[in-house]
Amino acid sequence: MGYNFLEIEKKWQSYWAKNQTFKANNKSTLPKYYVLDMFPYPSGAGLHVGHPLGYIASDIYARYKRHKGFNVLHPQGYDSFGLPAEQYAIQTGQHPNLTTETNISRYRKQLDKMGFSFDWSREVRTSQADFYKWTQWIFLLLFDSYYCKKTNSAQPIEKLVAHFETHGSVNLNAVCDKKTSSFSRDEWIGFSHLEKQEVLLMYRLAYLSESEVNWCPDLGTVLANDEIVSGVSERGGYLVTKKKMKQWSMRIGAYAERLLEGLNHLDWPESLKEMQRNWIGKSIGANVSFDIQDHEGKIEVFTTRPDTLFGVTFMTLAPEHPLADIIVSDEQKTEVAAYVEASAKRSERDRTADVKSISGVFTGSYAIHPLTKEPIPIWIGDYVLAGYGKGAVMAVPCGDQRDFDFAKHFNIQIRNIFEGADITNEAFVEKRKIKIKDSDFLNGLDYEEAMIKVIDRLEQEGSGEGTINYRLRDAVFSRQRYWGEPIPIYYKNGMPVALKPENLPLVLPEVEQYLPTPEGAPPLGNATSWAWDTVYEKVVHNSELNETSVFPLELNTMPGWAGSSWYFNRYMDADNQQVFVSKEAVDYWQNVDLYIGGNEHATGHLLYSRFWQKFLFDLNLLPVDEYAKKLINQGMILGSSAFIYRKKGTQEYVSKNLIKEFEVEPIRVDISMVNNSDELDLEALKKWHPQFSNTSFILENGVYFVGREVEKMSKSKYNVVNPDLICEQYGADTLRMYEMFLGPLEQAKPWNTAGISGVHSFLKKLWKLYHKSEEFHVSDGAASKESLKSLHQTIKKVTEDIENFSFNTCISFFMICVNELTTQKCNEREVLEPLAVLLSPFAAHLSEEFWQLLGHNTSISLASFPVYEPSYLVESSKNYPVSFNGKMKFTVELSLELNPKEIQEIVMNDERTQKQLQGKVPKKVIVVLGKIINIVS
RNA sequence: GCCUUGGUGGCGGAAUUGGUAGACGCGUUGGAUUCAAAAUCCAAUUCUUUCGGGAGUGUGGGUUCGAUUCCCACCCAAGGUACCA
Secondary structure (H helix, E strand, O other), X not given: OOOOHHHHHHHHHHHHHHHOOOOOOOXXXXXXXXXXXXXXOOOOOOOOOOOHHHHHHHHHHHHHHHHOOOEEEOOOOEXXXXXXXXXXXXXXXXXXXXXXXXXXXXXXXXXXXXXXXXOHHHOOEOOOHHHHHHHHHHHHHHHOEEEEOOOOEEEXXXXXXXXXXXXXXXXXXXXXXXXXXXXXXXXXXXXXXXXXXXXXXXXXXXXXXXXXXXXEOOOOEEEOHHHEEOOEEOOOOOEOEEEEEEEEEEOHHHHHHHHHHHHHHOEOOHHHHHHHHHHHOEEEEEEEEEEEOOOOOEEEEEEOOHHHHHHOOEEEEOOOOOOHHHHOOHHHHHHHHHHHHHHHOOOHHHHHHOOOOOOOEEEEEEEEOOOOOOEEEEEEOOOOOOOOOOOEEEEOOOOOHHHHHHHHHHOOOXXXXXXXXXXXXXXXXXXXXXXXXXXXXXXXXXXXXXXXHHHHHXXXXXXXXXXXXXXXOOEEOOXXXXXXXXXXXXXXXXXXXXXXXXXXXXXXOOOOOOOOOOOOOOHHHHOOOHHHHHHHHHHHOOOOOOOOOOOOEOOOEOOOHHHHOOHHHHHHHOOOOOOOOOHHHHHHHOOEEEEEEOHHHOOOHHHHHHHHHHHHHHOOOOOOOOOEEEEEEOOOEEEEEEEEEEEOOOOEEEOHHHHHHOOEEEEEEOHXXXXXXXXXXXXHHHHHOHHHOOOEEEOEOOEOEOEEEEEEOOHHHOOOOOHXXXXXXXXXXXXXXXXXXXXXOOOOEEOOHHHHHHHHHHHHHHHHHOEEOOEEOOEOOOOOHHHHHHHHHHHHHHHHHHHOOOHHHHHHHHHHHHHHHHHOOOOEHHHHHHHHHHHOOOOHHHHHHHHHHOOOOOOHHHOOOOOOOHHHHOOOOEEEEEEEOOOEEEEEEEOOOOOHHHHHHHHHHOHHHHHHHOOOOOOEEEEEOOEEEEEEO
């Protein structure tokens, strides 16, 4: 029988569940430790071997911390709102909630099989009303707040109203979405209620504004970028254009500086922090405004190089720029209109990524240089994005490569304002080490001096100002979807009004159809009873209004990132019905000590959640303004897809090594039909899909070999490996250890089941070491010196490596240790007891079984982690090879310390060294840490 | 395009952070055990060689007594690129 992992694992999983072994307590005298995983989206494909990688790592660390005497919070839940469930609903009519519930119960079964030490009593689901009630509540707080630049924090909107009532807009230092006209105290008081609301909306942290969306007229809906494949909709293949729509947005831009600065204090991967820094994209420069010849208004640009203002030879507006169709001359009208229309069909990424093809169109109008008063031609170019800076640039061809290319292409003047720079073939983009010429009062100055001087002049003349620009855009918060949190807003006279917190949750209504309404309203518009029930009952009967007209509710829902922006706080106090998290709980748990998840969330979830945390901190609802002290990105486990090759236009398939002889197209096949030598099971293929039942194959030596390609693991690529099968075949402990053994946690790596037997036989070996003819066999005698040395070496290395999250090398040390103990025929309790605890974060079930066999009647998770004893690890002298002239190598026996005399003796007494030296004394002997490294003659 | 990461045997990966490149595992080969197979155990395994050696960490340079490690340029792959999660 031997190591019966199925029985052992089942036994301990039910023991842990029954005894609630991993339930965390909100009151404890122990120090706290909060280990968090990014909660999964429960997809229909089930959990694949890639998902558990991070969960295993966090579980190892959570179990390790429990052994080290911490009160560990290690929760899990589901990010259960999302697009796939909705798309499935559109296709099948099945309610997304049903799909989601089914998927969740499947996920839970799979997770349970792997023996994770999650505290399931704190489970959260973002799609459940008792959770999204609080997501809506946070939305209301954002709606009722503005950002005060004086206190540098969010403040209640009443404070803003109070300011308007006493000072008007004078001396106001608040972030708003556009330039507001200034007004006095009396004017404010004179405003109608509607006018007041209109002003306030420009300051709220959750606000309504026009933003651009991917619009598909044929489907009558907004599409995610993911739903667009090469310019057309994935569903139906219809044309997609851009369209402006009134959308809810989050004023994350107000937090740009704090989000940037906060990174400096986080123990997150440098690369990820760098990504966030670049995403926020702080740049220092100036806003400059240009008058327009024969037109009202001004064109404002942001530039990081105001020092090159005298090098401006043209301006470029984004095609979406509001002035674009106003300033265009009559003769250019058709050309401009065609260009604007064409670029509306191009995606933003396409526009910026494509640097090779230069496109643009002249508007026929001229701006006036603010200092020289010269006319400057105004162009439109789609490399300028409406959403960045001011949506317009002043072009300085001599100092910017893209401006240079544009000018060359359209034959626009290039003016060199850099002393001694050669700009015949490319722009001079270097900022330093050059002086400016032909620039009036800036002549002879360098970059820094010119920056200060020109900004000074612009400010004096009122045509510009020094400013800081962030690339970070405010986050669009509306989705024209069904399966998301309803936004707790209704409209009165076209103005958004917040529901009262006591009326939350605003529950998702039932609908017949998950598609937009025929009138083009979002899917929630299909609800028949919702508006009546919710708004009439809650708003009218609570006498918010005493009229019985229709109150339209907001029909958009929240985006996927809403719930995930604060869920980690909810785990601290998941059952609380009164508050989103009690003060008591959050004061104890504070924040996440270790957060493990993929770096694909770097500029999405990980930025939005920091923003919400800072916001809630500003309102004194949370004690810290960063929620995750340490973050680790686990690398993605990639799948190894299998391909067969069809001869073009035929039903003949060619084995992999013969494809060069034919013109073929690759087709994915399910990897379950391919063995470890890449041989395809042809019978299985014929059964797999009817299209293969009547095909012929060109084989190599009677075998069809498939091609392989490493890519993201996904159901649609037929390359998913299911962890359940592995748990059945080898056990969860093997899977846990193998996933860790596969490679460094942070690195992406392809899944390969081939190596799993090595880890499995390690566990079998350990089992056998302490079993004699099926009976547990342990000696109470003293262990040998060698055994203790092996043990303590392993304790030392494994402890160090757990602390460094280098779990793959831990497994190697375990293997070496068990091999050594097997050779030493070690079976002493003295060794097994600490070894079982050492192993328990990894092979959680097996070590628990050993713990019981050793006579303990409590869970091994209560045992304390072993500490190594240095006296067992005394180093003996070692043979070190010494390289001579970098070529010849010989070996000398060295003790740990060397003095020059000893070195000389070693060198002189070695025959081969002497042969090489030919009697000469070496010039130099390099010794590092007591080792001779090199001898130079 | 831009931002970030990675590239070491047949494969996954080690390398005390500038000091014996290839730990550990898989695979392969040979052997032991067995009627046989599975399982298990032992040994070999970077390539090349005229058996002296030679080459070798994506490519090409550089710094250094010494480079997988540091610097410069390039090639390739993965993730993100603002409505997938």
